[in-house]
Amino acid sequence: MGILLGKTMDENLKKQQEFMLKTSVIQMERQIQMQNQMRERMMAMQIARARDIFAWFGSFYALASLGMIAGFSKQRKPAALAPALPLTFLLAYQYDLAYGNKMNRMRGEADRIMDTEGIMLALPHGLPTLSSIEAARLDQDTKDRPS
Numbered sequence: 001m002g003i004l005l006g007k008t009m010d011e012n013l014k015k016q017q018e019f020m021l022k023t024s025v026i027q028m029e030r031q032i033q034m035q036n037q038m039r040e041r042m043m044a045m046q047i048a049r050a051r052d053i054f055a056w057f058g059s060f061y062a063l064a065s066l067g068m069i070a071g072f073s074k075q076r077k078p079a080a081l082a083p084a085l086p087l088t089f090l091l092a093y094q095y096d097l098a099y100g101n102k103m104n105r106m107r108g109e110a111d112r113i114m115d116t117e118g119i120m121l122a123l124p125h126g127l128p129t130l131s132s133i134e135a136a137r138l139d140q141d142t143k144d145r146p147s
Contacts, residue, residue, distance in 0.1 A: 043103075050098040061091045
């Protein structure tokens with residue numbers, strides 16, 4: 001009778017461990033999915049912001065260009081057109097960021113950095129540990145208590 005009871009308990013323990021493993025895997029997969037969705041939303045916001053800035057800067061560029069052309073036609077001095085060169089570069093950069101493939105090139109460069117220059121990504125003092133986080137929490141807790 002004792003052997004039968006021991007086998008049953010062992011089987012139940014094994015089933016419980018398998019269940020806990022499955023639930024922790026599911027929880028980790030959900031966390032990864034959630035973080036990825038948050039990353040995608042943040043990227044979408046960055047692209048939308050770049051497009052908004054491009055629209056505003058494009059309008060400014062058009063007005064400034066008209067002003068430069070008008071100034072050149074009145075004075076006949078090429079210096080009136082000089083600001084067009086840097087403004088053109090800025091407009092092209094913003095267009096590339098908003099509508100071009102700049103994000104893909106940046107992602108490729110980030111992949112290269114992660115593959116070949118991983119030391120550049122190291123955190124100061126390394127990864128936080130549970131003990132360092134707990135020590136900081138306790139320190140903050142003692143500071144928050146009235147003396």
